[in-house]
Amino acid sequence: MTPEWIFGLAGVLVAAAPLVIAVVGETLSERAGVVNLSLNGAMLLAAMVGFAAAVQTGSLELGFLAATMIGALMALVVAFASLTLRQSQVAVGLVLALLGRDLAYFLGSPFMNIPGPRVGPLPIPVLKDLPILGPLLFQQTPTVYISVLVVVAAWIWMFRTRPGLVLRCVGERPSAAFGRGVPVTRVRYGYAVLGGALVGFAGAAYILDFKGGWQGPISGMDGIGWIVLAITIFGGWHPVRGAFGVLLFALLQWLSLVVQPSLPGIPPQVFYVVPFPLMIFALLLTNLGNAEWVQMALSRLPESRRRLAFRILHSLRVSPPAGLGMAFKEE
Amino acid sequence: MRVEMRHIYKSFGPVRALQDVSLTVEAGTIHGLLGENGAGKTTLMKILSGYLRPDRGEILLNGEPVRFASPADGLRYGIGMLHQDPLDFPTMSVLDNFMMGCENGFWLDRQRARRALQELARLFGFDLDPEARVDRMTVGERQQLELLRLLRQGIRVLILDEPTTGISAPQRAQLFDTLRRLAREGKTVIFVTHKLEEIEELCHRVTVLRQGRLAGEAAPPYSPRRLIEMMFGRSLSKPERRPALPGEPVLQIQNLIAGDYRLRLGRVNLTVRSGEIIGLAGMEGSGQHLLMRVCAGLIRPWEGCICVRGRDLTGKPYCAFLDAGVLFVPANRLEEGLISGLTLTEHFQLVYPTGGYLINWERARAEAQRRIQEFNIRGEPETMVEALSGGNQQRAMLALIRKPVHLLLLEHPTRGLDVESSMWIWQQLKEQAQQGAALMVISSDLQELLEYCDRIIVFFGGQVSEPMNAEELTTDQLAQMIAGYGWRG
Numbered sequence: 001m002t003p004e005w006i007f008g009l010a011g012v013l014v015a016a017a018p019l020v021i022a023v024v025g026e027t028l029s030e031r032a033g034v035v036n037l038s039l040n041g042a043m044l045l046a047a048m049v050g051f052a053a054a055v056q057t058g059s060l061e062l063g064f065l066a067a068t069m070i071g072a073l074m075a076l077v078v079a080f081a082s083l084t085l086r087q088s089q090v091a092v093g094l095v096l097a098l099l100g101r102d103l104a105y106f107l108g109s110p111f112m113n114i115p116g117p118r119v120g121p122l123p124i125p126v127l128k129d130l131p132i133l134g135p136l137l138f139q140q141t142p143t144v145y146i147s148v149l150v151v152v153a154a155w156i157w158m159f160r161t162r163p164g165l166v167l168r169c170v171g172e173r174p175s176a177a178f179g180r181g182v183p184v185t186r187v188r189y190g191y192a193v194l195g196g197a198l199v200g201f202a203g204a205a206y207i208l209d210f211k212g213g214w215q216g217p218i219s220g221m222d223g224i225g226w227i228v229l230a231i232t233i234f235g236g237w238h239p240v241r242g243a244f245g246v247l248l249f250a251l252l253q254w255l256s257l258v259v260q261p262s263l264p265g266i267p268p269q270v271f272y273v274v275p276f277p278l279m280i281f282a283l284l285l286t287n288l289g290n291a292e293w294v295q296m297a298l299s300r301l302p303e304s305r306r307r308l309a310f311r312i313l314h315s316l317r318v319s320p321p322a323g324l325g326m327a328f329k330e331e
Numbered sequence: 332m333r334v335e336m337r338h339i340y341k342s343f344g345p346v347r348a349l350q351d352v353s354l355t356v357e358a359g360t361i362h363g364l365l366g367e368n369g370a371g372k373t374t375l376m377k378i379l380s381g382y383l384r385p386d387r388g389e390i391l392l393n394g395e396p397v398r399f400a401s402p403a404d405g406l407r408y409g410i411g412m413l414h415q416d417p418l419d420f421p422t423m424s425v426l427d428n429f430m431m432g433c434e435n436g437f438w439l440d441r442q443r444a445r446r447a448l449q450e451l452a453r454l455f456g457f458d459l460d461p462e463a464r465v466d467r468m469t470v471g472e473r474q475q476l477e478l479l480r481l482l483r484q485g486i487r488v489l490i491l492d493e494p495t496t497g498i499s500a501p502q503r504a505q506l507f508d509t510l511r512r513l514a515r516e517g518k519t520v521i522f523v524t525h526k527l528e529e530i531e532e533l534c535h536r537v538t539v540l541r542q543g544r545l546a547g548e549a550a551p552p553y554s555p556r557r558l559i560e561m562m563f564g565r566s567l568s569k570p571e572r573r574p575a576l577p578g579e580p581v582l583q584i585q586n587l588i589a590g591d592y593r594l595r596l597g598r599v600n601l602t603v604r605s606g607e608i609i610g611l612a613g614m615e616g617s618g619q620h621l622l623m624r625v626c627a628g629l630i631r632p633w634e635g636c637i638c639v640r641g642r643d644l645t646g647k648p649y650c651a652f653l654d655a656g657v658l659f660v661p662a663n664r665l666e667e668g669l670i671s672g673l674t675l676t677e678h679f680q681l682v683y684p685t686g687g688y689l690i691n692w693e694r695a696r697a698e699a700q701r702r703i704q705e706f707n708i709r710g711e712p713e714t715m716v717e718a719l720s721g722g723n724q725q726r727a728m729l730a731l732i733r734k735p736v737h738l739l740l741l742e743h744p745t746r747g748l749d750v751e752s753s754m755w756i757w758q759q760l761k762e763q764a765q766q767g768a769a770l771m772v773i774s775s776d777l778q779e780l781l782e783y784c785d786r787i788i789v790f791f792g793g794q795v796s797e798p799m800n801a802e803e804l805t806t807d808q809l810a811q812m813i814a815g816y817g818w819r820g
Binding site for chain 1: 402406412419420421422423432434435436437439595631
């Protein structure tokens with residue numbers, strides 16, 4: 001008999017999967033130097049279109065494909081405005097974020113609360129029968145497996161391949177990358193669109209798998225895009241750290257729901273809100289080494305331990321790609 | 332490879348950066364390119380390496396005309412450039428930096444790249460840790476890394492743009508040995524500088540630029556007077572040395588300990604008197620910048636105390652230091668000293684407001700014009716500070732010194748400046764000292780420190796020497812201490 005908390009944790013993984021995919025997408029885009037602030041709107045619009053396409057065609061695959069293309073298209077608009085027209089990424093992204101959301105609610109109203117296809121679980125033979133690990137990891141839906149694959153693939157791509165090295169360099173210092181023969185603008189276009197495609201896919205995963213249907217404004221999706229943007233930063237623009245950030249967030253949300261019944265005196269709204277300040281607190285912890293008082297306190301330690309403490313704090317610290325959001329002109 | 336540039340023209344908007352400049356460099360030689368700031372040296376070299384396209388003129392390599400659309404094209408023909416600020420990726424590791432641009436294929440072969448790096452480093456006697464982050468290294472080390480990377484990319488022509496600004500004396504000697512060796516092996520080396528002594532020491536031939544035009548060529552033995560005339564169109568005379576008459580103590584540091592991630596600055600005891608100029612020497616990152624920032628009130632010391640004119644300012648905020656007449660002029664002019672996107676008039680308004688809440692722009696403009704003339708800045712009141720040349724930015728920073736100033740702290744005030752601008756800057760500093768300010772100056776140019784400072788402190792890995800009388804020191808002694816020789820304990 002499987003204990004109930006295992007199902008709870010398995011649910012955390014399901015809830016986390018779309019966010020993980022979106023975080024990886026945004027990480028790739030920002031590593032190349034393009035901030036896609038339209039993410040919230042793009043995810044909503046992609047989810048709605050994906051659901052509509054799946055309902056109309058009866059094919060989940062076509063639904064995901066349509067959503068992916070919508071995400072890529074939104075990112076392409078941001079990329080075109082910033083890289084070719086040299087407009088502010090922030091301004092264009094914010095406007096698109098609002099546009100995407102309203103468009104999703106408006107165009108999606110005929111599809112609200114109607115039954116549609118939903119991604120079913122795909123147990124993995126043999127592994128699914130493992131105790132604890134089986135129900136936790138190997139009786140999940142394909143999107144959960146895909147989210148893990150996306151994280152691993154992104155990590156290998158970024159840190160083990162030559163194009164990945166180029167990606168990190170383009171976001172860090174485009175002028176230096178250009179000096180070494182990298183077509184900076186083309187690379188930025190490529191990763192912005194790829195990142196957008198993943199965001200679109202994530203939107204479809206949220207509706208077609210996790211939620212199981214489009215419910216318009218009450219889908220509970222609005223705002224997720226902003227959290228994805230925050231977790232991208234929290235994860236230090238690193239796919240694995242980002243994925244752990246998402247898991248932490250999903251875990252906190254689940255815990256707050258688990259704890260809620262045992263604390264009846266506290267209004268339920270508190271439990272919805274609590275994960276957010278906790279995330280900010282976690283962010284603070286990772287950047288503790290910056291604070292002057294911490295350095296002062298550590299200076300009292302003996303030499304060897306002081307170095308170790310500094311090293312740990314320093315390795316936790318993250319800094320954004322230096323070329324993030326910066327326009328780059330060749331010549 | 333023989334390099335020829337013929338009748339090159341280049342304009343940026345209305346500014347004519349280069350007019351009819353020709354340059355011929357023979358294979359296997361070190362060719363100097365000499366000129367004051369803004370003479371067009373860097374522009375010419377950026378054209379040769381493919382970063383910029385000339386408006387007119389042609390480039391020939393071994394007699395074949397070539398055209399570069401990007402630096403990648405330049406690299407393909409074997410032309411590599413070391414930029415004044417190393418054009419690398421500061422937050423990434425040495426190995427990543429080394430691999431970027433060199434590697435072929437899809438997968439990164441770290442093992443192979445590491446071996447190649449270590450082999451090349453051994454060949455040239457460089458000590459580089461492949462795992463270290465580049466922003467923790469000195470400018471000299473970053474230069475060495477860039478050099479090795481370019482060599483691995485198979486360059487035959489090496490361009491170095493002001494490579495000795497910001498590196499220590501031993502690193503400079505090592506760099507020069509390397510360049511001589513590369514020339515012996517048949518590579519073509521073009522050495523851009525504004526320092527005469529480097530031309531004399533290193534170059535087989537020199538081309539001089541003045542205000543975007545060819546001013547002349549020379550071969551050894553060089554006549555410094557002749558070169559200076561070519562650079563400036565006239566000769567310069569150095570100011571005479573006047574003994575300082577130190578007055579009241581301005582800055583007193585007792586038992587000070589400070590530090591950051593990298594370094595712990597050992598116990599410092601120091602008194603600086605009014606009218607005195609103290610020079611701070613040491614390799615980049617030996618603690619001199621840390622002490623400077625502690626004195627400026629930007630970093631709080633871990634232990635010990637700082638008094639300015641008898642007032643204990645330990646642990647007080649930066650504005651208390653400002654009120655006490657402490658002024659800090661940082662090395663990164665555009666990052667810390669000036670505000671990009673603001674005009675000269677706006678800068679002067681920040682420091683010397685005319686009127687109350689409303690700015691009278693007419694008066695402000697007139698005031699700015701007056702200061703621009705007084706400080707000999709080449710610019711207009713409406714000029715954005717980032718559009719000024721390095722020398723003029725430095726002049727603007729001096730023009731922004733708030734009066735009265737009692738303690739003036741300067742980091743590399745003449746970094747990247749030509750002889751004329753440097754002399755002008757030092758003259759201004761001397762004047763400040765004569766008016767009663769105490770000065771502390773960081774510089775990597777030992778000659779300059781010995782010439783203009785009264786006392787010199789040497790830093791080595793966080794250790795701080797006693798102040799030494801500059802007149803009794805030689806460059807060699809100083810260079811040895813910087814490299815870590817002759818320290819007690």
